[in-house]
Amino acid sequence: MNTAKVIDKLNEILKHEWTGVAQYAQQAFLVTGPWRQVFAGLFNEGAEESFKHARTIGDKIVALGGVPTIERNKIQQSRELEEMLEQALAFERAAVEHYKQAIDLCEDDRALVVLLEDILLDEQQGVDNLEKLVRQTKAAAQSKKQARHAG
Ligand SMILES: [Fe+2]
Numbered sequence: 040m041n042t043a044k045v046i047d048k049l050n051e052i053l054k055h056e057w058t059g060v061a062q063y064a065q066q067a068f069l070v071t072g073p074w075r076q077v078f079a080g081l082f083n084e085g086a087e088e089s090f091k092h093a094r095t096i097g098d099k100i101v102a103l104g105g106v107p108t109i110e111r112n113k114i115q116q117s118r119e120l121e122e123m124l125e126q127a128l129a130f131e132r133a134a135v136e137h138y139k140q141a142i143d144l145c146e147d148d149r150a151l152v153v154l155l156e157d158i159l160l161d162e163q164q165g166v167d168n169l170e171k172l173v174r175q176t177k178a179a180a181q182s183k184k185q186a187r188h189a190g
Pocket residue numbers: 056059088089092134162
């Protein structure tokens with residue numbers, strides 16, 4: 040395993056997770072209307088999950104002899120719930136790709152593979168869940184439109 044390369048990739052992941060902490064927290068702040076009751080909690084959970092992953096990855100970077108990044112990428116923000124969910128979905132899909140790439144780089148370190156696979160599973164569950172939510176909100180918007188036209 041090329042340790043320097045793995046550390047670089049883990050730092051790229053850490054940067055993504057720090058972005059998740061800020062982006063999900065911002066979404067939890069900004070979501071308004073009756074759906075706030077449901078989605079503020081979901082977005083806060085996303086921020087907490089990103090922080091949990093950031094801690095695991097940061098600890099591993101130090102164990103490998105590296106320095107964890109404190110940088111993050113530009114966050115996506117919106118006041119529209121559907122757009123927020125699309126942004127969250129894009130974020131989780133990117134996370135899945137990052138973890139898959141990291142796993143490819145460290146295949147001879149089984150423990151690290153297991154650690155990353157464990158997080159990969161969280162990220163994939165995030166994608167699956169958000170895909171269902173986006174489908175649901177799109178269907179709801181459609182039927183609302185139809186109801187308006189009918190009236
Ligand atoms: Fe994550």
